[in-house]
Amino acid sequence: MEFDILIDGCLVVGILILACLCLATKNLFTAIVLFVSLGLLIAIAWVRLDAPDLAIAEAAIGAGLTGAFLLATWRQLRVAPANNDADTPNKSGGDNVQNP
Amino acid sequence: MFKTPEFKENNHANELPFATRILCATAIGALGLGLIFALILSENISSSLPALVQQNLTQSGVQNPVTAVLLNFRSYDTLLEIGVLLTVAIAMLPNSNFNSDINPHMPGGSRLVSVVNSAPVNPPLEALLRWLIPMIIVMAGYMLWTGAALPGGAFQSGALLAGAGVLAQLSGRLQFCFTSTTAKLLLTIGLITFVMVAVGVATTTGVILQYPLELAAPLILLIETAATLSIAAILLLSYNTLATQTFESSSEPSVFDKQPSALSETSAPNETLQSQTAEGPKP
Amino acid sequence: MTQESLYIIASIGLFGIGLYGVIVAPHILRKILAINIMSVGVFMLLVVSASNMNSTPDPVLHAMVLTGIVVAIAGTALALLLAVKIHTLSRDSDKDDH
Numbered sequence: 119m120e121f122d123i124l125i126d127g128c129l130v131v132g133i134l135i136l137a138c139l140c141l142a143t144k145n146l147f148t149a150i151v152l153f154v155s156l157g158l159l160i161a162i163a164w165v166r167l168d169a170p171d172l173a174i175a176e177a178a179i180g181a182g183l184t185g186a187f188l189l190a191t192w193r194q195l196r197v198a199p200a201n202n203d204a205d206t207p208n209k210s211g212g213d214n215v216q217n218p
Numbered sequence: 219m220f221k222t223p224e225f226k227e228n229n230h231a232n233e234l235p236f237a238t239r240i241l242c243a244t245a246i247g248a249l250g251l252g253l254i255f256a257l258i259l260s261e262n263i264s265s266s267l268p269a270l271v272q273q274n275l276t277q278s279g280v281q282n283p284v285t286a287v288l289l290n291f292r293s294y295d296t297l298l299e300i301g302v303l304l305t306v307a308i309a310m311l312p313n314s315n316f317n318s319d320i321n322p323h324m325p326g327g328s329r330l331v332s333v334v335n336s337a338p339v340n341p342p343l344e345a346l347l348r349w350l351i352p353m354i355i356v357m358a359g360y361m362l363w364t365g366a367a368l369p370g371g372a373f374q375s376g377a378l379l380a381g382a383g384v385l386a387q388l389s390g391r392l393q394f395c396f397t398s399t400t401a402k403l404l405l406t407i408g409l410i411t412f413v414m415v416a417v418g419v420a421t422t423t424g425v426i427l428q429y430p431l432e433l434a435a436p437l438i439l440l441i442e443t444a445a446t447l448s449i450a451a452i453l454l455l456s457y458n459t460l461a462t463q464t465f466e467s468s469s470e471p472s473v474f475d476k477q478p479s480a481l482s483e484t485s486a487p488n489e490t491l492q493s494q495t496a497e498g499p500k501p
Numbered sequence: 502m503t504q505e506s507l508y509i510i511a512s513i514g515l516f517g518i519g520l521y522g523v524i525v526a527p528h529i530l531r532k533i534l535a536i537n538i539m540s541v542g543v544f545m546l547l548v549v550s551a552s553n554m555n556s557t558p559d560p561v562l563h564a565m566v567l568t569g570i571v572v573a574i575a576g577t578a579l580a581l582l583l584a585v586k587i588h589t590l591s592r593d594s595d596k597d598d599h
Contacts, residue, residue: 126504130511137515137538141522146227146530153534160541167508167548168558170369171284174361175567178377179574183453184537186384187574190461191581192530195225195588223529225588233527242524250517257513258506262550268559283560284567292564299568306575313582373571449571456578463585 126166133159150188157181279434280366288371289438293427297416300408300445307405307452310459316395330400337390347389354382362446366435372442376449383454387461396455405455408448412441508549515542529584533577540573 136159140152157180164173221232234242271283271291278286288296358378365371386392395401415437420426429437515538522535544566551562 122504123502123507126507127502130507133511134514134518137518140538141518141526141531141535144228146528149531149534153537156538156541160545163508163511163545164548166504167545167552169548169551169563169566171282171371171374172544172548172563172566172570174369174374175377175570178374178381179453179570180541182381183377183384183457184574184577186457187460187578187581188530188534190457191585194460194463194585195530196227221527223532223584224527225529225584225591227528229527234525239525243521246517246521250513254510254513257509257546262553265559267561268556271560272557283557284563287560287564288567292561295564295568299572302572303575306579309579310582313586371567373567453574453578456575456582460578460581460585463589 129159129163129166133163146192150185150192153188154181154185157184277431277434279429279431279438282365282367282369282371284369285365285371285438289441290429290434293412293416293441296445297409297412297427300412300448303449303452304406304409307455310456311396313463314396314455314459315462315464316393316397330395330398330404331386332393332395334391334393340389343389344391347385347391351382351386354378354385358382358446358450362442365442366439372445373449375442376446377453379446379450380453380457383450384457387454387458394454394458396451396458401451401455404447404451406448408445411444415441505549505552508545512542512545512549515539515545517542530581533580533584536580537573537577540569544569 133156136152136156140149140156143149143152157176161173161177161181164170164176221234224232271287274291275281275283275286278290280286280290358375361370361378362372362375363370365375383394387394396405415429416427419429419433419437422430519535519537519539519542522538523532526532526535547562547566547569548558551559551566553559
């Protein structure tokens with residue numbers, strides 16, 4: 119069997135399995151991390167399809183920046199439901215969250 | 219898909235029933251199989267566009283065909299795309315938050331980048347960033363320059379710069395304020411340069427966006443540089459807005475504050491809330 | 502099984518998985534993830550149409566996909582901002598009802 123078809127086959131199987139896992143997993147954080155790795159596999163697929171500009175753009179934008187946006191939003195959506203404590207600060211490790 | 223979207227994780231109350239899901243899966247599977255069948259059996263439509271691009275590549279000012287198509291042959295699409303990015307930036311801008319209490323010596327809203335002195339020091343991260351951020355900036359400049367002949371260009375370079383900005387914000391040391399004058403200049407310079415070049419060449423050649431042949435390469439480089447700065451600023455503004463959302467009316471402790479294992483499994487939020495309110499408000 | 506047909510199967514598969522995820526997934530972030538997966542499938546189909554064995558690949562389609570990638574991330578950022586805003590406002594209205 120030709121080596122090219124083997125690599126392409128493995129890549130396609132990996133992409134489809136990652137896409138299924140990304141949407142079927144229970145934990146949302148795992149889904150976002152799987153989406154970032156799906157973006158990196160897609161970047162390799164662009165290289166296999168003779169599109170190097172798209173590979174650079176997908177690795178930087180599709181995997182990197184989209185992952186950062188999704189993780190930032192995931193963190194915002196995880197705030198606990200409202201209580202009547204008005205002066206508890208909202209802290210985080212290194213990120214820039216303000217105290218109202 | 220027509221129910222209200224959920225905001226709590228692991229809340230399976232409003233999920234679609236099993237039969238509906240099976241029906242959707244079979245319908246989409248049948249559609250997919252039909253499409254695969256049709257696409258594999260159909261022949262490649264040979265279009266004349268690649269041959270046209272190859273013929274006129276020498277007149278475009280660059281050697282990379284993708285850059286030539288993006289910035290010379292179909293430059294109107296790129297102009298409108300930068301306009302779309304600016305529209306998203308205008309939507310993000312009122313929602314971005316800047317904390318002027320962190321650095322009281324500097325009045326808020328005047329500087330693009332300000333240093334946060336009260337952030338906890340993280341020596342390995344800062345040591346890494348001292349090397350990494352300049353390297354990313356040099357890499358972005360290289361990617362911009364080499365987009366003329368090799369794979370690269372404005373979008374890749376702008377995304378790299380935005381990545382450097384995201385890293386700088388994540389370290390906690392730097393804070394970006396996008397209502398400053400520098401930021402507004404950076405956000406709009408891409409579109410302004412593109413439109414000015416488009417109208418300016420119309421005075422010479424008579425058609426908007428038709429570069430004169432000897433000026434094509436410098437004009438493309440000028441447009442790409444301005445577009446890089448703009449794209450980086452817009453993507454960084456998007457991350458800044460998404461990461462600094464506050465909740466003005468109700469500030470409550472997040473799930474991360476008490477439990478170190480909050481990332482693994484989502485416990486019911488009410489339980490953590492009971493344990494936190496029992497301890498009283500934090501000063 | 503040529504390279505083209507493999508990637509055509511991958512692109513339609515990604516589109517189908519994304520479409521199923523948009524319809525079925527309850528959480529708003531999963532819907533946004535599924536829309537992004539659908540768009541990746543569409544881009545892959547465009548790039549497969551652009552690649553041919555004998556000469557250089559079609560640069561017009563590559564430029565179109567590059568534009569598509571950038572507009573997709575802009576749309577995703579806007580969708581995420583809207584999700585956070587709706588979450589904030591709906592929580593505030595729940596609090597006001599008490």
